[in-house]
Amino acid sequence: MRLPGFIDSHLHVLGIGYFESIVDLSQCQSIEDLINLLKKYTNRPMIIGRGWNQDQFSEKRMVSKNDLNEVSKDIPIMVTRVCGHVIAVNDKMLELANIHDKSKQILGGHFDYESGIFSEKALSLIHRVIPKPNKELLKEYFLLADKILIKNGITAVASDDFCVFENSYEEIIEVLKELYDQGLMKVKITEQVNLPLDKLKDFIAKGYVRKQIHPKFKMGPLKILADGSLGGRTAALLEDYSDSPNEKGILTYTDEELFDLIHLADIHGMDTTIHAIGDLTTKQAIQTIAKSMKISHRYEHAHAIIHAQLTRSHQIPLMEKYNIGAIVQPIFINTDIKIIEDRLGYRTNDVYLFKSMYNKIRLGFSTDAPIEPVNPFYNIYTAMTYKSIKYPNEKSLNENQCFTLKEALDSYTVNNLDFIYQDQLDSNDYILIDKDIYHISTEEIKDIKVLKTFIDGEEVFSTN
Numbered sequence: 328m329r330l331p332g333f334i335d336s337h338l339h340v341l342g343i344g345y346f347e348s349i350v351d352l353s354q355c356q357s358i359e360d361l362i363n364l365l366k367k368y369t370n371r372p373m374i375i376g377r378g379w380n381q382d383q384f385s386e387k388r389m390v391s392k393n394d395l396n397e398v399s400k401d402i403p404i405m406v407t408r409v410c411g412h413v414i415a416v417n418d419k420m421l422e423l424a425n426i427h428d429k430s431k432q433i434l435g436g437h438f439d440y441e442s443g444i445f446s447e448k449a450l451s452l453i454h455r456v457i458p459k460p461n462k463e464l465l466k467e468y469f470l471l472a473d474k475i476l477i478k479n480g481i482t483a484v485a486s487d488d489f490c491v492f493e494n495s496y497e498e499i500i501e502v503l504k505e506l507y508d509q510g511l512m513k514v515k516i517t518e519q520v521n522l523p524l525d526k527l528k529d530f531i532a533k534g535y536v537r538k539q540i541h542p543k544f545k546m547g548p549l550k551i552l553a554d555g556s557l558g559g560r561t562a563a564l565l566e567d568y569s570d571s572p573n574e575k576g577i578l579t580y581t582d583e584e585l586f587d588l589i590h591l592a593d594i595h596g597m598d599t600t601i602h603a604i605g606d607l608t609t610k611q612a613i614q615t616i617a618k619s620m621k622i623s624h625r626y627e628h629a630h631a632i633i634h635a636q637l638t639r640s641h642q643i644p645l646m647e648k649y650n651i652g653a654i655v656q657p658i659f660i661n662t663d664i665k666i667i668e669d670r671l672g673y674r675t676n677d678v679y680l681f682k683s684m685y686n687k688i689r690l691g692f693s694t695d696a697p698i699e700p701v702n703p704f705y706n707i708y709t710a711m712t713y714k715s716i717k718y719p720n721e722k723s724l725n726e727n728q729c730f731t732l733k734e735a736l737d738s739y740t741v742n743n744l745d746f747i748y749q750d751q752l753d754s755n756d757y758i759l760i761d762k763d764i765y766h767i768s769t770e771e772i773k774d775i776k777v778l779k780t781f782i783d784g785e786e787v788f789s790t791n
């Protein structure tokens with residue numbers, strides 16, 4: 328059956344492509360497996376892998392320098408553990424990073440020259456020598472991501488790509504423009520402009536605000552990262568974490584710093600989309616937007632909070648009052664379901680209030696891919712059940728917040744239009760799926776497959 332193409336209102340296109348290019352080691356059952364898999368990539372100038380887990384290995388030990396030397400002594404290799412906080416590297420990588428047995432340790436981290444294992448802040452000693460991708464490689468990443476998006480029935484996105492690597496924002500714009508001009512890039516992108524204050528000033532001065540670079544590619548709102556994550560206990564809370572007394576998470580900006588960013592954007596007619604997970608961060612974002620509006624008198628805007636996971640019920644009327652939207656990811660429940668109650672205790676029923684928000688404010692769905700998979704049917708299933716696909720035995724997080732199918736589909740299409748600066752859906756952007764979504768069980772929705780995807784009437788993906 329036919330459906331409109333999905334719009335994902337916050338993800339990282341470049342990040343999706345980069346993630347795909349990294350060797351996936353998560354299925355390795357032994358170090359021998361891992362070595363054999365990595366050997367297949369020795370045609371690359373540098374090998375980067377991710378996802379290994381020693382608990383899964385028959386050897387029950389961490390990957391070491393010697394294992395990686397077996398893969399290659401000439402190509403630098405870095406493999407990241409599943410948690411992202413530990414890496415192992417080979418001798419060639421140590422040489423490239425100029426690390427030897429007498430190198431100084433780094434505060435907040437540790438490395439062991441003999442084993443080639445680095446942890447926490449010491450990762451930066453290696454990360455800094457990984458070259459920023461050249462234009463060709465950036466193109467490769469974008470096109471890899473494009474394939475994944477259209478295969479999943481996504482026809483338009485709002486994407487945050489300026490801060491993935493050290494490349495300048497103008498280089499990223501140029502790369503995408505070339506890909507669109509050549510007709511290679513298919514999915515439509517509204518850029519969520521992720522820039523620090525000095526670069527934002529430059530961006531505004533050069534006339535990039537809301538600029539249409541190509542019919543399929545334009546500059547969108549300013550993206551601001553205002554706190555961390557629930558998993559890392561870095562989302563900023565009004566009250567302590569239930570599983571860590573005296574800990575409330577971290578605000579990225581002071582009130583003044585956040586105001587400077589938001590207000591500079593606001594007075595130049597630029598909306599902001601603010602990554603805010605904790606309820607303290609939500610409070611800070613609302614207050615700062617309200618303060619800016621008082622001066623700018625720009626009441627017709629599309630400011631929004633991205634994530635809003637721990638936004639509390641008493642804060643929703645304030646978002647309504649100041650016309651602040653929410654870009655949410657029901658699919659986060661998939662992973663978070665294991666930790667929500669531990670982290671938040673008595674607040675558990677007053678968070679992930681996406682349906683309450685849907686009833687009051689502008690709300691759209693997104694996946695934040697590559698953090699979660701880009702598949703819209705997983706996201707719709709999670710929104711409709713508040714259950715996890717990864718942990719199917721866990722009970723629904725909150726049955727009162729479940730979306731109907733129509734509400735979920737709207738949140739993935741028309742409700743996202745404001746976030747990509749479009750008045751209506753493009754009727755020539757549509758998909759064909761393998762099931763009649765209106766006449767199957769909710770359980771079956773997560774298994775729906777996209778058969779064909781059309782953008783501007785052009786068939787850009789087909790299963791056969």
Ligand SMILES: [Zn+2]
Nearest residue numbers: 338339487695
């Ligand atoms: Zn994100």
